[in-house]
Amino acid sequence: MAEHLYELLSPHLPSTEANLSKDPPTIQYLNRLPTLSLQALQTTEPQSLAQSAHSNLLSLQALSNRSHKSFITSADSLSNLHSSIANLKRQAQELRDGIPKLDEEAVRFSSKYSRAAENATLEQRKKVMRLSRNVDRISDILELPTLLATTVSSAAANSGNTGTSFSTTYSAALDLYAHIKRLQTLYPDSPLVNDVAAQAEDAMKDMTSNLITALRAQNLRLAAGMRTVGWLRRVAPELDAAIGEGGASNGGGALGATFLICRLANLVSTLEALDPLRELADQETQRRTRGSDQKSGTGSWTAGHQTEKYLKRYIEIFREQSFAVVSLYKNIFTPDQSETDATAPGLRGIDARTKTAQSSQTDRRLDPFQCLPPALATFPTHLVQLLTGTLRTYLPNIQDKTARESLLTQVLYCAASLGRLGGDFSMILTELGDTGDEGTEGFASEWEEVMRKHRALAGRLEQLTGANPTSPTGSSKGTLQATSLAAS
The missing domain is CATH 1.20.190 (Delta-Endotoxin; domain 1)
Incomplete structure (x- = not known):
């Protein structure tokens, strides 16, 4: 039925609408027309169509106002769709051509950086990563010479003090130096540790100079002298080396x-x-x-x-x-x-x-x-x-x-x-x-006279101290005591 109506109405429809004959809404509407009465077709159907058209127009206006940006974007994309498809095709072709080369590079990388064989690059990378993990420890080691030099300078500046700070400072410097020497023993082939040890040796030379200068101080006491000599024995053990026969001790050596x-x-x-x-x-x-040259006593x-x-x-x-x-x-x-x-x-x-x-x-x-x-x-x-x-x-x-x-x-x-x-x-x-x-x-005779008087005084002092003059041992001891007492 719809087809017969479409054939009757097709001469009166625009060409664009004629192309919509197979459209489901069109077929549905044509199927609805035979169900209406003649009066409805003449009175209510035109009003219903006008109302529907007006409602659709308002909906289109609202939609265009609300989504005009999307429409514009869609229109642009639609206009560029042809060129985009061409680009996609070209890039897909390039990707397909690059897959064999990528596979070759992956195989080469896998064979080059394989852990099964020794690789200099991997070893270098391991060293760099190890260095990154131990950067704090290395920084501490690098600061040891500066810390040691500062400690030695501080001890030299406070060398005039008689308190315990002077002793503590030098002891701390010696402990630092011992720690550096221990590091050098543990890592003899490390250039970094050897450089640090060389700088520490320079600081120890300064410390040795300071300690030797301290031995020239005025009114050096026994405790300070023993402490300074003890430090010198630790800093410069070669000075305390034996110089006697067969390596025996010879009075402190150098x-x-x-x-x-x-x-x-x-x-x-x-x-x-x-x-x-x-x-x-x-x-x-x-x-x-x-x-004496003028042989004259006046004015001399x-x-x-x-x-x-x-x-x-x-x-x-x-x-x-x-x-x-x-x-x-x-x-x-x-x-x-x-x-x-x-x-x-x-x-x-x-x-x-x-x-x-x-x-x-x-x-x-x-x-x-x-x-x-x-x-x-x-x-x-x-x-x-x-x-x-x-x-x-x-x-x-x-x-x-x-x-x-x-x-x-x-x-x-x-x-x-x-x-x-x-x-x-x-x-x-x-x-x-x-x-x-x-x-x-006449110096010899005067000296003999002084010695004679001194011995006489020593004899009197022996009598005062109660020594036995008839005993040689007692006489010698009394003479020593008298001499010491007179010298005091």
Whole structure:
């Protein structure tokens, strides 16, 4: 029925609508028309169609107002659909052509970075990853030389303090250095650890210099000296190496000699503080020599008071400092009995060195420095040379016999004080009168007179102390006690 109606109505329909004959809504509407009456077709159907058209128009307007952007986008996409399909086809072709090449690269990558075989790239990557994981530890290791140098500098700045902070700072520096050396032992082939160890060695050299400088300090006490020497033994063990026969201990080795040199430098600097008095004594020496050349007593020097002041102060400092140096050395380095016997600069030191030389003739062929005498064996001799040289130069300026005897007595007490440590040089002073220098002709007789008076005083002191003069042992002990008491 619908087909017959469509054939009747097709001449009156537009061409666009004629193409919609197969449209389901069109067929449905044509099937509905025969069911309507003629009156309905003439009256209500046109109104219903107009109302439906108006409702559809409003719906289209609302839809276009609400979704116009989507319409525009869809229209654009629809217009570009042809070119998009062409591009998609081309890209699909390229992807299909690239799959074999991608497969080849994947196979090559798998074979190159396989864990089954050794690969330098993988090893390098492992090292980089390991470095990334241990960057904090490496940073701590790199900071060790800076921390050590800072600790050493802080200890040097606080070296004048007598508290525990000075000791704690140096102990912390030594602990850091020991930790670095332990790292070097664990990782001997690591360039980083070797570089850190080299920087630590430089810091330890500075610390060694600071400790050696500390040994030259004024009024060095036994505790500070032992502490400083102990640190030097840890920092520079080569200084404490044995130099004696067969590797035996020889008075502290080079460390003992360094200690004596530092204390000698302190003694010399202390004596140099007497330069104003020495200059006055030199002026009196010049006046004495001019007066001796002119053979005239008028206008020449007669007193020598400035020389007396200089020598008195010089002997006081020499006595105090020389006794302190030798005493500190003996207490710090604790030499054995053979070295104690060798400390006397006269006969015992020569005998000990002779025995050492005879017993090590074979070792001398290998290393001649193995037979060097202990540092303390020759040190008192050098001290005595300083004192005798000063006495030989300035003692002739003093013409007052009482003043000369007072100075010689002071020198005798100094010899007795040093003699308590094995360095008595009283007999060496008798040789000053045999040098032929002007003004020292009667020095030997004056020295003998002083010695005679001193022995008489020692005899009286022996009686006071209750010693038995008939016993040789008691006499020698009493003489030592009297000498020590008089020297004090």
